[in-house]
Amino acid sequence: MTNMLLQYLTVLLLAIFVGIEVISKVPSILHTPLMSGSNAIHGVILVGSMIVLGHADGSLQVVLGTLAVFLATLNVVGGFTVTDRMLGMFKTKPADRKKDEEVAS
Amino acid sequence: MSRGTILELVYLFAALTFILALKGLSNPKRARSGNFIAMVGMAAAVIATFFQPNLHHVLPMVIAMVVGAVIGIPTSRFVKMTAMPQLVAIFNGVGGGAAALVSITEFIRINPEKPATYVVLEVLLGVLIGTVSFSGSAIAYLKLQEIMTGRPITYPGQQVINALLGIGAIALIVIALVTSSTTVMWIMLAVAFIIGIAVVLPIGGADVPVLISLLNSLTGLAVAASGFTLDNNMLIIAGTLVGASGLLLTQMMCKAMGRSLPNILFSAFGGGGATGGAASGDQRPVKSASPEDIGVMLAYASRVAIIPGYGLAVAQAQHTIRELADELEAKGIDVFYAIHPVAGRMPGHMNVLLAEANVPYEKLLEMDEANPQLSQCDVALVVGANDTVNPAAREPGSPISGMPIINADDAGQVVFLKRSMRPGFAGIENELLYNEKTTLVFGDAKETLTKMVAAVAAS
Secondary structure, three states: OOHHHHHHHHHHHHHHHHHHHHHOOOOHHHHHHHHHHHHHHHHHHHHHHHHHHHOOOOHHHHHHHHHHHHHHHHHHHHHHHHHHHHHHHOOOOHHHHHHHHHHHO | OOHHHHHHHHHHHHHHHHHHHHHHOOOHHHHHHHHHHHHHHHHHHHHHHOOOOOOOOHHHHHHHHHHHHHHHHHHHHHOOHHHHHHHHHHHHHHHHHHHHHHHHHHHHHHHHHOOOHHHHHHHHHHHHHHHHHHHHHHHHHHHHOOOOOOOOOOOOOHHHHHHHHHHHHHHHHHHHHHHOOHHHHHHHHHHHHHHHHHHHOOOOHHHHHHHHHHHHHHHHHHHHHHHHHOOOHHHHHHHHHHHHHHHHHHHHHHHHOOOOHHHHHHOOOOOOOOOOOOOOOOOOOOOEOOHHHHHHHHHOOOEEEEEEOHHHHHOOOHHHHHHHHHHHHHOOOEEEEEEOOOOOOOOOHHHHHHHHOOOOHHHEEEHHHHHHHHHHOOEEEEEOOOHHHOHHHHOOOOOOOOOOOOOHHHOOEEEEEEOOOOOOOOOOOOHHHHOOOEEEEEOOHHHHHHHHHHHHHHO
């Protein structure tokens, strides 16, 4: 056991509590954006993939690292785009609705 | 300040933006800007990583990123909202795959240096969890995309085989720890891949929302594990946030279905038909009416609750139901939507589908909010839902016993729009269909609703 490991465990524990605290306040109406938003956040593995590829030694490691960067990029850009698109739909829109009614009548 | 310190600070900033993004989701008004903040944080972290000391292979790195972006952005821009669960499953799977690859590469790199046992353990856990998430998400995608049947796939001895696979994986981790053999790591990778498939196969279509949020959580944990390996606090924080949120969401979904997680994972329930009690062969009379009759009935109501289910989305009738609600509101009738937590294919899916159809979110009431109001409604209009309003859930002895339901039967009249008398996902007969205040309208939901809109407008 090193001090570093202990420090990481501390971070882990605190993050668990922050996570639970923050998430329990999300209303069920936003559960789908929550899923895709947290999906985008775990795309941060892109940084891990870059580090691994950047320090790769030998062709096998380079191939695996490049593949990791590719997959992680898909995860990040896809996750954020979808979440943004979804959240853009949650609007009060009184103005839009009036317009719709005018068209309908 | 050294370059390393600046890098660490940027990562800390990114981790903070992720927390803020999740916090923003507590309110629909702030949610979008929260997501944007996380995007900025992510971009900062990625750009900063290019300035890591001794970073090689930048060319393949940039090419992989460009290719990923070129594929990822259009796909997520143009996918239909009904196909959202599949897409989330894919992105989740690739994230898990990336985490596994990071751990594998790291294992190959550090193994000759005879690292400390706990380092090897972290790496192996990353490989195991990431791979399970990858192959599990792939099967979930195939199920949701209906390339594969949505019914539970079972075979004799399934639970024994799954248990053996689990024990095998743990045994392999122990062996790899003792021998630090790369070969054992590859075998464990294969076993983890099979575990992901084996666990997801017996899960039925109705339980997929729970599954997706569980897989999401797994990918988060795999990312946290690689954070330990790579000495990166940001990865630990981000991964743990996702892991914790996924577990919490999974738990909420289980509660909403009145079942425990082991029950969902291991009971092969929820594919329809197979487990139904006294389902078929019931020939009792039901009351049915034309869409026009119901349109007139709605036009003379003063308060209407709409209870949508996934059938509404299948019929692509979200926009038509909103037109109906608009038409009713123009007549001064109060309309709201009562949303069951597991309506749709992923947590909160129905809300997104209705939001896409421009239904203002104030009109979308959660089950707990909606239920007390249903007794003041003249009509409960159930569109493409069944199990979520089935009163059998209140009685013991039914497979859905204990599942919280929307109390449609509290309303003055209940109208079901249904394609047929076929029971829902759970395969259980719905007594409410035979209730004397219930009227059924058979047919495609979209056509029926279009006729109802015309009838309301005319009356």
